[in-house]
Amino acid sequence: MSITADGYLNGTRPAPDELLPSAVPVRFVTEEGTAADAPSEYAASSDDRLGEAYRRMVVARRFDQQASALTRQGRLAVYPSSRGQEACQVAGALALRQQDWLFPTYRDTAAVVSRGVDPVEVLTLLRGDWHCGYDPVATRVAPLCTPLATQLLHAVGMADALRRRGEDAVVMAFVGDGGTSEGDFHEALNFAAVFGAPVVFLIQNNQYAISVPLAEQTAAPALAYKGVGYGVRSEQVDGNDLVAVLAVLDEAVEHARSGHGPFLVEAHTYRLDGHTNADDPGRYRDEEEVRRWAAADPLPRLQAWLRTRGTLTDQDIDAAQAEAEALAADLRARIELDGPPDVLEMFDHVYTHPTPQLNEQRRSLETEVEGTEA
Amino acid sequence: MGTVTMAQALNAGLRDSLTEDDRVLVFGEDVGRLGGVFRITDGLRDEFGEQRCFDTPLAESGLVGFAVGLAMGGFRPVVELQFDAFAYPAFEQIASHVAKMRNRTRGRVPLPMVIRVPYGGGIGGVEHHSDSSEAYYAHTPGLKVVTPATAEDAYWLLRDAVRDPDPVVFLEPKKLYWSKEDAGLARRGAAPTGRAVIRRPGLDATLLAYGPSVPVAIDAAVEAARDGIDVEVVDLRTLVPFDDETVTASVRRTGRCVVVQEAHGFAGVGAEIVARVQERCFHSLAAPVIRVAGFDVPYPPPKLEHAYLPGVDRVLDAIHRLQFDDQPDVRHLAREAS
Numbered sequence: 029m030s031i032t033a034d035g036y037l038n039g040t041r042p043a044p045d046e047l048l049p050s051a052v053p054v055r056f057v058t059e060e061g062t063a064a065d066a067p068s069e070y071a072a073s074s075d076d077r078l079g080e081a082y083r084r085m086v087v088a089r090r091f092d093q094q095a096s097a098l099t100r101q102g103r104l105a106v107y108p109s110s111r112g113q114e115a116c117q118v119a120g121a122l123a124l125r126q127q128d129w130l131f132p133t134y135r136d137t138a139a140v141v142s143r144g145v146d147p148v149e150v151l152t153l154l155r156g157d158w159h160c161g162y163d164p165v166a167t168r169v170a171p172l173c174t175p176l177a178t179q180l181l182h183a184v185g186m187a188d189a190l191r192r193r194g195e196d197a198v199v200m201a202f203v204g205d206g207g208t209s210e211g212d213f214h215e216a217l218n219f220a221a222v223f224g225a226p227v228v229f230l231i232q233n234n235q236y237a238i239s240v241p242l243a244e245q246t247a248a249p250a251l252a253y254k255g256v257g258y259g260v261r262s263e264q265v266d267g268n269d270l271v272a273v274l275a276v277l278d279e280a281v282e283h284a285r286s287g288h289g290p291f292l293v294e295a296h297t298y299r300l301d302g303h304t305n306a307d308d309p310g311r312y313r314d315e316e317e318v319r320r321w322a323a324a325d326p327l328p329r330l331q332a333w334l335r336t337r338g339t340l341t342d343q344d345i346d347a348a349q350a351e352a353e354a355l356a357a358d359l360r361a362r363i364e365l366d367g368p369p370d371v372l373e374m375f376d377h378v379y380t381h382p383t384p385q386l387n388e389q390r391r392s393l394e395t396e397v398e399g400t401e402a
Numbered sequence: 403m404g405t406v407t408m409a410q411a412l413n414a415g416l417r418d419s420l421t422e423d424d425r426v427l428v429f430g431e432d433v434g435r436l437g438g439v440f441r442i443t444d445g446l447r448d449e450f451g452e453q454r455c456f457d458t459p460l461a462e463s464g465l466v467g468f469a470v471g472l473a474m475g476g477f478r479p480v481v482e483l484q485f486d487a488f489a490y491p492a493f494e495q496i497a498s499h500v501a502k503m504r505n506r507t508r509g510r511v512p513l514p515m516v517i518r519v520p521y522g523g524g525i526g527g528v529e530h531h532s533d534s535s536e537a538y539y540a541h542t543p544g545l546k547v548v549t550p551a552t553a554e555d556a557y558w559l560l561r562d563a564v565r566d567p568d569p570v571v572f573l574e575p576k577k578l579y580w581s582k583e584d585a586g587l588a589r590r591g592a593a594p595t596g597r598a599v600i601r602r603p604g605l606d607a608t609l610l611a612y613g614p615s616v617p618v619a620i621d622a623a624v625e626a627a628r629d630g631i632d633v634e635v636v637d638l639r640t641l642v643p644f645d646d647e648t649v650t651a652s653v654r655r656t657g658r659c660v661v662v663q664e665a666h667g668f669a670g671v672g673a674e675i676v677a678r679v680q681e682r683c684f685h686s687l688a689a690p691v692i693r694v695a696g697f698d699v700p701y702p703p704p705k706l707e708h709a710y711l712p713g714v715d716r717v718l719d720a721i722h723r724l725q726f727d728d729q730p731d732v733r734h735l736a737r738e739a740s
């Protein structure tokens with residue numbers, strides 16, 4: 029086996045018939061928590077790993093609730109909730125190994141926490157203290173990205189860098205349904221395919237881009253089809269079925285890792301809360317729709333599934349809940365412990381060596397600050 | 403010492419950068435097989451292989467965003483955007499990520515990368531091939547903005563840019579690509595990135611210019627000497643960081659200043675320079691600081707560009723308006739009144 033200069037195993041790009049997504053979203057578990065007719069090309073995880081996923085989903089849900097509460101108390105500047113999208117958030121983190129990279133959006137804080145990054149540092153951006161609180165190099169998590177779809181190109185570049193360095197690592201990049209209309213989404217798919225970059229794109233189709241519903245975003249039969257034209261293998265999955273999301277992402281990561289190029293996954297899911305705390309979702313969607321999706325909540329679904337299989341005990345459930353409470357308590361305790369940031373820091377990171385002009389401006393602000401303090 | 407063009411100097415700068423550091427990658431549209439539409443990357447693909455010098459799909463945002471990821475992943479990308487006006491699709495990546503990555507990550511993710519852009523007019527290009535886009539980049543904190551006016555500077559500024567830990571927008575005055583110079587490249591120029599250079603010393607007035615306007619300024623200074631006015635010409639070379647020190651020292655010495663730029667005048671780099679000069683040199687100034695710039699019109703078609711481009715006559719005219727004779731500038735005032 030050899031990965032060639034263009035990034036593909038033995039120089040072979042996927043054939044057209046290998047690119048097409050399933051006609052209906054891949055699903056392992058029904059909304060009632062019973063077995064669905066799953067396609068055979070994907071393998072469900074072990075019960076152990078699914079138990080781990082359950083634990084992480086409980087923590088992710090609690091983290092999200094805590095962050096929303098902190099926002100209501102005015103302790104975060106803004107918070108885009110991912111409640112309802114935990115299967116995607118957790119499966120994304122779980123499918124990656126330590127050496128892999130994650131390129132998240134502003135909505136993917138739960139995934140970043142699930143990857144093991146300190147929740148306080150994950151919320152630095154949304155607290156308004158600095159733009160990125162964690163160390164991207166140490167955590168292998170790129171900064172939460174706000175300009176839509178722009179991070180997808182960085183992910184492709186990073187994947188190409190890893191390939192060039194011969195590292196056994198892949199990149200996963202998240203994007204929303206709205207983000208798939210941006211030029212950078214298309215440029216990223218194209219670059220990834222041409223260079224055979226080991227990158228997995230995960231579209232969390234949560235049905236809305238702020239207020240704009242999917243039908244006004246695209247006329248594609250499913251967002252997963254957008255990969256096909258670029259030569260990217262694509263799949264669609266029930267995004268509220270963790271077993272399915274994880275199975276497809278495992279396959280996608282392996283596909284990328286083994287030199288078969290990029291992989292696009294569309295996960296059909298739903299954001300149960302508003303776009304952010306500042307949003308008024310009642311203006312663009314009705315209660316009935318929200319109720320329907322609430323019934324498809326990924327968390328009770330996985331719980332029911334694991335209960336039926338007899339691999340999740342009351343004790344496990346209590347332990348997961350206790351872990352989640354501990355994380356929330358820790359978050360509340362530490363969120364403002366370090367006080368407001370130093371205003372002079374805004375001059376520190378613009379360039380490696382500050383310009384004479386920045387030094388001058390720094391001194392002037394310093395004098396101003398000293399004046400107010402005196 | 404032989405003759406060298408700026409295009410050859412840039413080519414040599416890229417070649418030596420690729421040789422010096424394995425992490426350097428050169429890519430863009432048509433830079434591989436073709437060697438670039440201006441042949442700046444000529445021969446590099448053959449010499450260093452398609453892993454080091456390669457073509458990308460046609461997408462400017464794509465190739466700059468891709469470069470961001472490569473830089474995050476430990477490489478030193480040098481990308482070519484084919485023309486000034488075709489760099490605009492990449493502007494979001496440049497303004498939102500290239501310029502900000504280091505800052506938003508508190509210094510943890512520096513982006514050592516170079517974005518080369520052939521810019522400016524004077525080559526008879528049809529529309530979208532002659533923009534002077536420096537103000538957009540210079541206005542964006544986090545970017546360094548460099549523009550050479552000589553072959554020797556082109557070589558060394560490019561070498562510096564590739565070694566720089568921060569992103570550099572490297573603006574190449576395309577009308578100077580083929581101007582020949584009697585200079586070797588082995589000789590290190592007087593000052594590094596961030597320092598302006600005095601191209602011609604003078605006592606009566608300072609002409610500040612950069613990139614394509616430097617030869618115009620020098621020609622104007624030669625003409626002015628015939629009228630008995632001894633003009634100093636400063637080549638800024640780097641717009642960001644700006645060399646206030648050299649500029650201020652020169653204007654304080656001469657007491658008079660004209661800024662020349664090919665770009666539209668309104669809200670341009672020249673406007674910033676005039677503001678800085680009057681803030682720092684007010685008591686040394688014997689006359690208002692004057693700008694000579696392109697008109698505030700979209701860059702004109704080739705048959706009109708001679709009338710758009712600030713040439714020697716317009717610069718001379720500005721020099722003569724510097725109130726050497728202590729008389730109000732009647733001609734100019736009359737023109738404004740009409």
Ligand SMILES: Cc1ncc(C[n+]2csc(CCOP(=O)(O)OP(=O)(O)O)c2C)c(N)n1
Pocket residue numbers: 135174175176203204205206207208234236237238299303
């Ligand atoms: C380039 C760009 N345009 C507009 C915005 C403003 N904006 C922020 S989120 C958003 C909707 C994005 O929807 P989607 O991609 O579906 O992701 P979701 O928020 O649903 O997770 C918009 C328009 C932005 N952040 N970036």
